[in-house]
Amino acid sequence: MAVHFRSFRSRLVVVFLGLFALIQATGYFAVTAFVRASARHTVDDELRLASTLFARQLDVRTQQLVAATRLLSGDFALKTAVATADHATTASVLENHRQRVDADVLMLAALDGHVVADTQRPAHHGVPFPAPRLLAEAEAGRDASDVVAIGSNLYRLAVVPLLAPEPIAWLAAGFAIDDRAAADLRRLSGLHVSFVARRDGDVVVHASTLGAADRRTLASGLLALGAAGLLELDGGEHLVRIEPVGRDVVVVLQRPLAEALAPYDRMLLILLAVAAAGVLLALLGAALVARRVSRPVLTLARGARRVAAGDFDVAVKVPQRDELGELARTFNEMVGGLRERERVRDELERTAKLKRFFSPQLADALSAGDESLLASHRRQITVVFCDLRGFTAFAEAADPEEVMRLLHEYHATIGPLVFANEGTLERFTGDGLMVFFNDPVPCPDPAARAVRMAVAMRDAVATLLAEWRRRGHALGFGTGIAMGDATIGRIGFEGRFDYAAIGTVTNLSARLCQEARDGQILVSEPVHAEVESLVEAKNVGPLPLRGFARPIVVFDVLGLRPQPTEPP
Amino acid sequence: MRRALATILGAVTLTLLIPCLTPAQTDRGRLDVLVKDERGKPVADAVVSLTPPGAIAGPPRPGAVMDQQGKEFVPLVLPVAVGTPVTFPNRDNIRHHVYSFSPAKRFELPLYIGTPAAPVVFDTPGSVVLGCNIHDWMLGYVYVLATPYFVKTAEDGKGRIGELAPGTYEARVWHPRLRAETEKTATPVTIAAGEPGQVSFVVALKPDRRPIRRPNYEGVQGN
Structure with missing residues (x-):
C-alpha cells in the first residue's frame, strides 16, 4: 500500500x-x-x-x-x-x-x-x-x-x-x-459452591449456592470440563475448579x-x-x-522561487541554529554571490555598452554608477580637433572601398593614441576627431597631454600619409588645440545620447584645425603657455578666425623638446 | 452342592486293618483326624465330631472351664457336650463383663471378679461366641455338641478320638472361621475294633478379622 x-x-x-x-x-x-x-x-x-x-x-x-x-x-x-x-x-x-x-x-x-x-x-x-x-x-x-446419594440428598x-x-x-x-x-x-x-454427583455420563447437581438456571448450565457444562476450566454462566465467565469428595461426587467451586x-x-x-x-x-x-522543519523549508522554497524569477534581493530568515539554519545561511550566501555576479555582469554590460561610445575612462566612470558625470557642468578643458587635408576631394574621386580602407587605417592609428593619453574622444568627425582633456576625469596636465597626443598622432599619421601618397592619394593631417571653459554634459535623446562640450574653446579649436596645414599643430596662447617648456613652437599669429572678433595668437608646435631623464 | 460349596473335599482314606497282634487291644476303635486348610496348612482349634448311629446316652457331663487370663479367653475354643456346665473363672485382677448373644446360649455375666457361683449350663447344640463388653478384643467360642465324641485339633492340625465302639459314624468338622455353608456336611466313617481309623478334612476359612489388641500406653501399668 x-x-x-x-x-x-x-x-x-x-x-x-x-x-x-x-x-x-x-x-x-x-x-x-x-x-x-x-x-x-x-x-x-x-x-x-x-x-x-x-x-x-x-x-x-x-x-x-x-x-x-x-x-x-x-x-x-x-x-x-x-x-x-x-x-x-x-x-x-x-x-x-x-x-x-x-x-x-x-x-x-x-x-x-x-x-x-x-x-x-x-x-x-x-x-x-x-x-x-x-x-x-x-x-x-x-x-x-x-x-x-440417598434419594435426592447427599x-x-x-x-x-x-x-x-x-x-x-x-x-x-x-x-x-x-x-x-x-x-x-x-x-x-x-465462592459459589455446588455438590455434584457424576456417574456414567449422568450429572446431578444435588446442592448448590447457585440458582436453578445456573444449576442446569453447570450440569451440562461439567460434562466437558476436567479438573478446572472456564464456564459461561449467567453473569459472565466463571473460573471453575472441580475437586472430588467421594468416588462419584465432586465439589465445584467457582468465581466470576x-x-x-x-x-x-x-x-x-x-x-x-x-x-x-x-x-x-x-x-x-x-x-x-x-x-x-517544514516552515524554514517553505521559506527557502519561496526564496528560491524569487531568485529563479530574477530577484536576487532575497535573504531568507531562519533563526534556527540547526541544520536548517545552516541551509538558510548558505542559501543566503549563495544568493549574495549570485547578486554580486549579477551586479558585476550588469556593470560589465553597461560598461561594454558605454565603451562603444565613450572613452574607456568615461565608460568605466559611468558604469561605476556615477551618472552625475553626465549631468551638465562647466569646466576648463583642452580641446583637440584634427582631420585630414584633401579628404573631401579624395572621397569624391576614390572608390568607396578605398575610402573606407583608408579611414580604417587612419582611425586604427590615431584612436589608440587618444586612449593612451587618456583623452575623452568626444566624436568622430568623418576624417578627424575631437578629443578633450580634463573631463570627465580631471587631470593635472591636460594641455601637455593634448600636445603630446597631437605630436604622436602627427608622427604616426605621417607614415600613413607617405604610404597613401605612394598609392596616389595626396592627403595631409592638421591639428588644432585650444583651452578654455566649456559646458559639458549629455546631449541627445532617449536611445542615443552623446557627451558633448559646448563653448568657445570648442569653436576655437575647430577653427585652428581648419587653419592648420599638413603637419601643423596650431595651439592657442594659453595652451602654449602651459606647454612652453615641453615643446618647440613657432608663433604664427595673430590669425583672424571666423567667428572671432579679434585675431588670435597662435603657435605651431614643431616638436617635443627632449626631456631630461629621470634621476635613478 | 458339595462342589459348589468348595468345602470339605472328602479325601477319606480308610485303612481297615484287623489287628491280631497286640493282646492289649480291646474291641474299641479310635479315629485319628487331621484338618488342613485349602493351602495345606494344618488348622488348629478345629473340632471334629463323630455322631454315632442311634441314640446317644446321656451320662452326667463333667464340668468345663473357660478361663479369663491376661485379658483373654483361654482356651479360644472350648468344645463341650450338650448339657455341660461351664464355669468362667476370672483370673485377672480387673473385672470382666462376659456376654454372648448367640442363639445357642444367650447369657451375660456382668462385671465380676473371681469365679461366679453358678456355672453356665450349655444345653443347646451350636456355637456360642463369647465377648467381653469392656475389652473389645476378647473373643472365645464354646462349641456345644450333641455327641460326646469329639476332639479339638492341636497346632499340628491333628487329634484323636478314642474309645469308640466299632460301627459307622458321621464325621463333621467345625471351626470358628469356617464358612458357614459347610458346617452341616457330614462324612461317613467306619470304625473297626483295634485299628485306628483316619479322616482328614480340608476346610475353607474366612480371614481372621479380630480387633487388634494394641500394646499398652508406655509406662502405664495395667489396661
Whole structure:
C-alpha cells in the first residue's frame, strides 16, 4: 500500500504518531493480557486452595464421624437390641445415639445388606442399603466412608461394624451435604459452591449456592470440563475448579472472572488514559517538530522561487541554529554571490555598452554608477580637433572601398593614441576627431597631454600619409588645440545620447584645425603657455578666425623638446 | 452342592486293618483326624465330631472351664457336650463383663471378679461366641455338641478320638472361621475294633478379622 503524502509535515506526523500509537497499543494489550492471565492464575490458586481446604475439612469431619460411630458401635444396649432383633428398640436407640453425635442420619444394616433401621425412615426396613460398596469395604476391614446419594440428598456416610463380639450388623452414620453446607462454605470462601454427583455420563447437581438456571448450565457444562476450566454462566465467565469428595461426587467451586479482574480494571483504565495522553502528546510533538522543519523549508522554497524569477534581493530568515539554519545561511550566501555576479555582469554590460561610445575612462566612470558625470557642468578643458587635408576631394574621386580602407587605417592609428593619453574622444568627425582633456576625469596636465597626443598622432599619421601618397592619394593631417571653459554634459535623446562640450574653446579649436596645414599643430596662447617648456613652437599669429572678433595668437608646435631623464 | 460349596473335599482314606497282634487291644476303635486348610496348612482349634448311629446316652457331663487370663479367653475354643456346665473363672485382677448373644446360649455375666457361683449350663447344640463388653478384643467360642465324641485339633492340625465302639459314624468338622455353608456336611466313617481309623478334612476359612489388641500406653501399668 503506497500512501502519498502531500506534505512532509503530514507524513512526519502520521509516521511518528503511527509508530507511537503502535508501541502504546502493543504495550497496552501486552499489559492487559498479562493482567488477565495473572488474575486468572490468582483465582485459580484461590480456587485450588479453597477446594483443597474444603476437601480436608470434609475429611476431618468424616474422621470425627467415624470415631463417634465407632464409639456408638461399642454401646452394649445397642448390641443387645440388635442381637435380639428388637427392631423397635433398635430404631429408638439409633435415634438417641444419632442425637448424641449430631449426625444427620444413622442406619443399621444386616449382614446380608438390607436395612434394619433408619433414623430418617423409621418404618423402612428390608430395603437394600444404599451403599453396598461401603459394606464390602467395612467387611474387608478398611475404613469405609464416602459421599453417597440417598434419594435426592447427599450424605457423607461412614460404616463401621457392630461387634458382638463378631460383626452382627453394620452401623452407618452420616451428615448431610446440602444447600446449607454449600451456603456455609460460600460464607467462608466467597465462592459459589455446588455438590455434584457424576456417574456414567449422568450429572446431578444435588446442592448448590447457585440458582436453578445456573444449576442446569453447570450440569451440562461439567460434562466437558476436567479438573478446572472456564464456564459461561449467567453473569459472565466463571473460573471453575472441580475437586472430588467421594468416588462419584465432586465439589465445584467457582468465581466470576469479572469479580477477580475488578481491581485491575481501574489500573487498566489509567493505563489506557496514559496511553491516550501519550499519543496526544506525541501528536503535538510531531506536529511541532514537523513545523520546525517544514516552515524554514517553505521559506527557502519561496526564496528560491524569487531568485529563479530574477530577484536576487532575497535573504531568507531562519533563526534556527540547526541544520536548517545552516541551509538558510548558505542559501543566503549563495544568493549574495549570485547578486554580486549579477551586479558585476550588469556593470560589465553597461560598461561594454558605454565603451562603444565613450572613452574607456568615461565608460568605466559611468558604469561605476556615477551618472552625475553626465549631468551638465562647466569646466576648463583642452580641446583637440584634427582631420585630414584633401579628404573631401579624395572621397569624391576614390572608390568607396578605398575610402573606407583608408579611414580604417587612419582611425586604427590615431584612436589608440587618444586612449593612451587618456583623452575623452568626444566624436568622430568623418576624417578627424575631437578629443578633450580634463573631463570627465580631471587631470593635472591636460594641455601637455593634448600636445603630446597631437605630436604622436602627427608622427604616426605621417607614415600613413607617405604610404597613401605612394598609392596616389595626396592627403595631409592638421591639428588644432585650444583651452578654455566649456559646458559639458549629455546631449541627445532617449536611445542615443552623446557627451558633448559646448563653448568657445570648442569653436576655437575647430577653427585652428581648419587653419592648420599638413603637419601643423596650431595651439592657442594659453595652451602654449602651459606647454612652453615641453615643446618647440613657432608663433604664427595673430590669425583672424571666423567667428572671432579679434585675431588670435597662435603657435605651431614643431616638436617635443627632449626631456631630461629621470634621476635613478 | 458339595462342589459348589468348595468345602470339605472328602479325601477319606480308610485303612481297615484287623489287628491280631497286640493282646492289649480291646474291641474299641479310635479315629485319628487331621484338618488342613485349602493351602495345606494344618488348622488348629478345629473340632471334629463323630455322631454315632442311634441314640446317644446321656451320662452326667463333667464340668468345663473357660478361663479369663491376661485379658483373654483361654482356651479360644472350648468344645463341650450338650448339657455341660461351664464355669468362667476370672483370673485377672480387673473385672470382666462376659456376654454372648448367640442363639445357642444367650447369657451375660456382668462385671465380676473371681469365679461366679453358678456355672453356665450349655444345653443347646451350636456355637456360642463369647465377648467381653469392656475389652473389645476378647473373643472365645464354646462349641456345644450333641455327641460326646469329639476332639479339638492341636497346632499340628491333628487329634484323636478314642474309645469308640466299632460301627459307622458321621464325621463333621467345625471351626470358628469356617464358612458357614459347610458346617452341616457330614462324612461317613467306619470304625473297626483295634485299628485306628483316619479322616482328614480340608476346610475353607474366612480371614481372621479380630480387633487388634494394641500394646499398652508406655509406662502405664495395667489396661
